[in-house]
Amino acid sequence: MISAIIRTAMVSLRRDRGALALSFILPVVFFSIFAVIFGGRGEVTPKVKVLVVDEDHTRTSQQLVKGLQQEGSLVVKTRPEPVKGVEQPEYTATTGEAAVKAGAAPVAIVIPHGFGENPISFGPANAGRPTIQLLEDTSDMIAPQVVSGMLQKVAMTAMPDVMAEQGSRYFDQYAGGLTPEQRERIDTGLRNLREREANGTVSNSSSNGSGGIIAVTSRAVVGEHKNNRMISFYAAAIGVMFLLFTASGAAGALLDEAESGTLDRVLSSHVTMTTLMLGKLVYNSMLAFLQLVVMFLWGWAVFKLDFWSHIPGFVIMGVCTAFAVAAFGLLLASVCRTRAQLGALSTLVILIMSSIGGSMFPRFLMPDAMQKAGLLTINAWAIDGFTKIFWRDEPITNLWPQVLFLLAVGTALFLIARRLARRWEFS
Amino acid sequence: MSALAIPPSPLPLRVDALVKSFGHVTAVDGISLELRSGECLGLLGPNGAGKSTLIRSIVGRVIPDSGSIKVFGAPADSTAARNTLGWIPQELALYPRLSCRENLQSFGRYHGLSGAPLNQAVDRCLAWSTLTDRANDLVKDLSGGMKRRLNMAAGLVHQPKLVLMDEPTVGVDPQSRNHIFEMIEKLRDQGMSLIYTTHYMEEAERLCDRIAIVDHGHVIALGTNADLVQNAFGSRSEVLARFAQNDDRVAPWVAQHGGKTVDGTAQFTIDRPTQITVLLEDASKAGLELLDVSLRKPNLESVFLHLTGRELRD
Numbered sequence: 044m045i046s047a048i049i050r051t052a053m054v055s056l057r058r059d060r061g062a063l064a065l066s067f068i069l070p071v072v073f074f075s076i077f078a079v080i081f082g083g084r085g086e087v088t089p090k091v092k093v094l095v096v097d098e099d100h101t102r103t104s105q106q107l108v109k110g111l112q113q114e115g116s117l118v119v120k121t122r123p124e125p126v127k128g129v130e131q132p133e134y135t136a137t138t139g140e141a142a143v144k145a146g147a148a149p150v151a152i153v154i155p156h157g158f159g160e161n162p163i164s165f166g167p168a169n170a171g172r173p174t175i176q177l178l179e180d181t182s183d184m185i186a187p188q189v190v191s192g193m194l195q196k197v198a199m200t201a202m203p204d205v206m207a208e209q210g211s212r213y214f215d216q217y218a219g220g221l222t223p224e225q226r227e228r229i230d231t232g233l234r235n236l237r238e239r240e241a242n243g244t245v246s247n248s249s250s251n252g253s254g255g256i257i258a259v260t261s262r263a264v265v266g267e268h269k270n271n272r273m274i275s276f277y278a279a280a281i282g283v284m285f286l287l288f289t290a291s292g293a294a295g296a297l298l299d300e301a302e303s304g305t306l307d308r309v310l311s312s313h314v315t316m317t318t319l320m321l322g323k324l325v326y327n328s329m330l331a332f333l334q335l336v337v338m339f340l341w342g343w344a345v346f347k348l349d350f351w352s353h354i355p356g357f358v359i360m361g362v363c364t365a366f367a368v369a370a371f372g373l374l375l376a377s378v379c380r381t382r383a384q385l386g387a388l389s390t391l392v393i394l395i396m397s398s399i400g401g402s403m404f405p406r407f408l409m410p411d412a413m414q415k416a417g418l419l420t421i422n423a424w425a426i427d428g429f430t431k432i433f434w435r436d437e438p439i440t441n442l443w444p445q446v447l448f449l450l451a452v453g454t455a456l457f458l459i460a461r462r463l464a465r466r467w468e469f470s
Numbered sequence: 471m472s473a474l475a476i477p478p479s480p481l482p483l484r485v486d487a488l489v490k491s492f493g494h495v496t497a498v499d500g501i502s503l504e505l506r507s508g509e510c511l512g513l514l515g516p517n518g519a520g521k522s523t524l525i526r527s528i529v530g531r532v533i534p535d536s537g538s539i540k541v542f543g544a545p546a547d548s549t550a551a552r553n554t555l556g557w558i559p560q561e562l563a564l565y566p567r568l569s570c571r572e573n574l575q576s577f578g579r580y581h582g583l584s585g586a587p588l589n590q591a592v593d594r595c596l597a598w599s600t601l602t603d604r605a606n607d608l609v610k611d612l613s614g615g616m617k618r619r620l621n622m623a624a625g626l627v628h629q630p631k632l633v634l635m636d637e638p639t640v641g642v643d644p645q646s647r648n649h650i651f652e653m654i655e656k657l658r659d660q661g662m663s664l665i666y667t668t669h670y671m672e673e674a675e676r677l678c679d680r681i682a683i684v685d686h687g688h689v690i691a692l693g694t695n696a697d698l699v700q701n702a703f704g705s706r707s708e709v710l711a712r713f714a715q716n717d718d719r720v721a722p723w724v725a726q727h728g729g730k731t732v733d734g735t736a737q738f739t740i741d742r743p744t745q746i747t748v749l750l751e752d753a754s755k756a757g758l759e760l761l762d763v764s765l766r767k768p769n770l771e772s773v774f775l776h777l778t779g780r781e782l783r784d
Contacts, residue, residue, distance in 0.1 A: 304561030308624070311529045311557050312580035313549070469533045 061387020069391050076398045079413060090411075091186045091193075092118045094151035096139040099173075101159030103202060108154070110201025114193055120148065140178050140264050144435055149183035149407065150190045151264075152176070162202070162257055174258035180265040182276060182434050183407050191259060198257045265435055274346040275433030276405065276426070282338040283364060283425045284393065284402040286331045290372030291389035293327045297376045298385060301467055316468045320373060320461055327369035328362075335361045349433065356432030356439045363449035364425040370456035371421060377463035396420040424448045480543030482507055482554075482632045482663035483528065488537035490523055497523040498534070499687030505632070505665060510658055512678030513667040514770060516780070520687040521667040522560060525636045528665070529557045541632060553581075556630030558622050560637045566610040570601050570620050573609060574627050581628035595623035598653060615646025622653060632663045639673065651676060671770040683774055690777050695770065702776045703768040709738040709746055710766060714759035723756050732781060739768075739776075 056062055095111060097104050112119045123131040123142065134142065139151040157173040175194065179187040297320075300306040309319060339357060342348035350357070375392065379385040397403055399413055400422025406414050417423040428445035431437040483505035490498040498520045505511050513521045526532040528539055530547040541551035564573050574592040583591055596602045599619040609617060622638055635654070639647045654677055657664060668674055674681050675695050683691040683698065691698050712735050713720050724731050727749060729738040738749060743765065753760060768776075775781060 303566075304559050304563035305565065307526075307531050307561075308557065308559060308563040308577070309580055311531055311552065311555075312577065312628075313552060313582050314580045469531065 059383070061384050064391055065387050069394065072391075072395055073398065076395070076413075079410060090116055090118045091150070091189045092120065092148040093186075093190050094120050094134050094139045094142055094148045096134045096136055096151060096153045097121065098136065098156050099154045099158040103159035103162050104154045106202045107162075107197060110197035111152070111193065113201070114197060116189065117193060123147070136176075143178050143180050143264050145437070145441075146180070146431075146435060149180045149186035151178040152190065152194065153178065162198070174260050177259055177261040178264045179261055181263045182265060182273065182430065183405070184273075185408070187261065191261070194259060195257065274342050274348045276430060278338050278342040278348060279426045279429030279433075280402040280405075280422070282335050283368070283400075283422045284397040286334055286364065286368045287371060287393045287396065287421070288389065289334060290327050290331055290368040291375045291385060291393065292372075293330055294323065294369075294372035294376035295382055295385045297323060297373070297464075297467075298379060298382050302381070306467055310468065316464055317461060320457070320464055324366075324369050324373060324457055327372055328365040331365035331368050332361050335365065353432050356442065357429075359439055359442055359446060360425065360428040360432060363446050363453070364421070364428070367421045367425070367449040367453035367456070370453040370460065373460040374456045374463070377460040397422055399423075401426050421449065421452060424452075479507070480540065481505060482509075482542060483665065484538075484540045485524070485528070486538045488524065488527060488539065489535045490527060490532060491535055496687050498527065500537070501684070501687070501689050502537075503682055503689060503692065505663055507663055508658075508661040509679045510654075510664040510666055510677055512674035512681040513665065513684050514669065514671065514674045514681050514774070515667075515684035516669050519669075519684045521684050522636055523687075524684070525557070525634050525665065525667060528634055529555060553628070554631045556625045556628065556633040558625035558633065558635045558638050560640055562617050562621050564609045564617065564621060564624060567608060569606045569608055570596065570612070571605040573620060573624055577624045578627040583628060591627050591629060595627050598626070598656065599623040600649070613646075615642045615649065618642050618646065618650060619653065622650065626657075630662075632665075633657065634665045636667050637669070638666075639668070639670070671774075674770060681770065683770070683777065685774075685778050691773065698770065698773050699768050702773045703739065706739050706741050706768070707743065708766050708768050708772055709740055709749060709763065711736045711738070711749070711753070711763045712761040713753070714761050719756070720758065723753070723758060727752065730775070730779075732775070737772075737775070 056066070093111070095108050097108055108119070108121065111117055120134075122133045123138075125131060134151070136153045139153060142148060143151050153176040155173040155176065158175065161173075177187055177191060177194075181187070297306070300309070306319075310316060335357075339348060339350050343350035372389075375389050376385055379388055397420075399409075399417045400406075400420030401409075401417055402422045406417050406423060406426075409417065424445045428442050428449075431441055431445070432439070481504050483503075485501055485503050488498050488501045489496070501520070501524055503511070513524065515521050523532055527534050528541070528546055530552065533547075539546035541548075542554050544550035544554075565576065568576065571592055574595050575588060578588045578591055593602075596605050599622060601616060601620060601623070604612065604616065609620065612620065618638060618641075622635070625635075626633060638654075639650050642650065651673070654664070654666070658677070666674070666677055678695075680692065680694055681698060682689045691701070693701065709729075716734070720736070721731050724736040724738075727738060729736050731737075740746065740749075746763070746765065750760065750763065771781070
């Protein structure tokens with residue numbers, strides 16, 4: 044008897060492609076995505092992008108910059124990418140800060156004038172000494188920490204002569220002075236060290252000097268006045284994912300109507316298939332926009348999200364996102380034959396899109412290739428747009444790439460859905 | 471002085487040599503028919519005979535392979551045809567989460583109605599389907615019969631002149647069926663032109679002026695109920711007989727005497743009532759014990775059986 048029940052269930056499962064996909068394909072796909080992101084396979088581990096501003100231009104500061112550039116886990120930029128083949132000037136403290144605000148990198152290091160005079164943060168004379176500044180985008184909680192640690196490591200490993208010289212100077216100052224012989228030996232040692240460094244024989248693989256060898260001060264340049272850190276990010280990220288689910292569910296009404304015969308009746312009236320689908324598109328867009336409004340209002344009411352001062356940007360991004368997800372939902376519905384099929388397919392596609400598009404965890408955590416793949420999703424562009432508004436306080440004119448992408452994708456998806464819906468038009 | 475010739479008003483419906491195939495299956499195979507003004511034409515045939523495909527072609531939901539359909543002189547898929555056509559599909563084509571009134575309002579709007587005319591049309595349809603007191607109830611909460619009535623009302627909200635009813639009584643209890651018959655009879659009384667498809671002979675006999683018997687995509691007979699019976703049987707009658715035996719002797723004996731065995735009942739066509747005596751004597755001689763015997767006038771069921779060799783509900 045039990046075997047009969049098992050047999051019946053197995054036959055049913057075999058014929059339910061949606062359930063099969065959810066049972067076997069989705070877990071494997073998800074496992075792979077998470078493994079790639081967090082498993083650190085080979086060269087796919089993400090590198091931290093950092094802007095370096097050298098205002099000191101001393102041998103010490105150049106050594107530090109060179110040491111940072113040699114770190115495999117960092118991508119160091121000292122100047123913006125060339126524009127039309129014309130090399131751009133090096134970052135200054137001002138342009139570096141602006142670049143971080145614009146999202147060019149999550150952190151910038153500013154090596155100030157006078158750093159080379161006194162790079163080590165040892166002793167009581169720290170006050171008033173020029174210190175390195177980290178300009179941080181706090182929406183990326185990891186990059187500033189990584190850069191801060193790497194900075195200390197590089198200070199230890201890339202500037203051994205500076206360390207030794209500074210150390211002996213402190214010793215001389217606080218230990219009652221060196222004898223001429225002692226000073227001569229130290230100077231000889233420093234010369235040898237500099238020669239070895241010039242010959243490239245100084246190891247750069249010593250342990251992480253995370254004890255705060257050089258003084259660093261951090262300043263948040265994005266979100267510095269915000270007390271909601273990741274709230275705006277997750278309002279957009281989670282919002283878009285659920286918008287996609289709602290849109291596909293709402294578009295599924297088309298399948299219900301086809302199944303019940305209501306669609307036939309509607310199409311026998313003055314309503315054409317194009318009119319019907321446009322009506323559904325507008326309705327589903329309105330529904331999605333309303334969902335976003337509720338989501339962000341909740342964020343404002345409960346998590347102190349700064350909603351009211353970003354209304355124009357929110358409306359622009361909300362409308363474009365709602366349009367794109369509504370068209371996406373209609374496409375899914377027009378691809379499927381039944382509600383059950385739609386349920387399975389939408390779960391599969393939306394969860395994959397959401398994971399690589401940044402709805403589940405920020406895209407900056409992902410390897411480069413996956414970050415690029417994420418750009419194929421509605422999630423990534425929508426989240427980027429909302430982040431520009433709510434996190435970076437960028438002007439709405441800066442939203443044009445996101446607006447253009449979402450409108451173009453929405454239009455294309457709707458046209459494909461309309462084409463597929465021809466199967467309902469006539470027998 | 472010659473009188474101006476008045477062009478004849480176009481027929482509500484004219485179908486000429488209509489053909490529609492789905493893959494290898496020809497659902498409609500050269501059907502031609504006309505519907506006269508104010509007439510109720512029944513399409514009688516078993517499931518799969520092609521009735522629904524014919525109706526869906528008329529309403530513009532199926533594109534025929536060949537042939538033509540004119541609704542009051544206009545092509546079936548034209549706006550003019552849509553304005554004059556009302557379609558009551560076999561399925562309950564309603565929005566389950568909307569109320570009766572909201573459903574009728576929706577379908578009215580789809581047909582271009584709005585404002586006061588829409589509200590009047592909705593009220594009229596609610597009254598016709600005797601659902602006025604349930605106007606604000608959701609469709610999903612209605613009984614099966616009420617849903618059927620609302621389904622019919624939704625096809626008439628835009629006041630069509632020609633109504634196509636595709637088996638509107640499917641799945642309803644006898645009481646609700648009578649209710650629906652009364653609604654249809656009201657339409658007939660108002661002079662509306664109707665096409666009524668069914669595989670229930672009784673419905674066709676009660677409601678239809680003329681009946682087209684459809685089988686395998688063909689109209690195999692067309693006429694009034696009386697014409698169809700007369701043409702198939704003339705003045706002959708049918709004898710129905712059941713025997714105590716249920717073995718291999720019965721069927722050959724029935725066939726030998728020109729009859730057919732349907733559901734264990736032997737059916738014979740006789741020219742004169744006196745032929746019954748002969749049949750009974752032969753049965754006795756063959757050793758068949760008679761349980762009961764009856765004489766009946768042929769009906770549409772008999773006509774269908776006579777023409778196709780199959781029962782209407784096969």
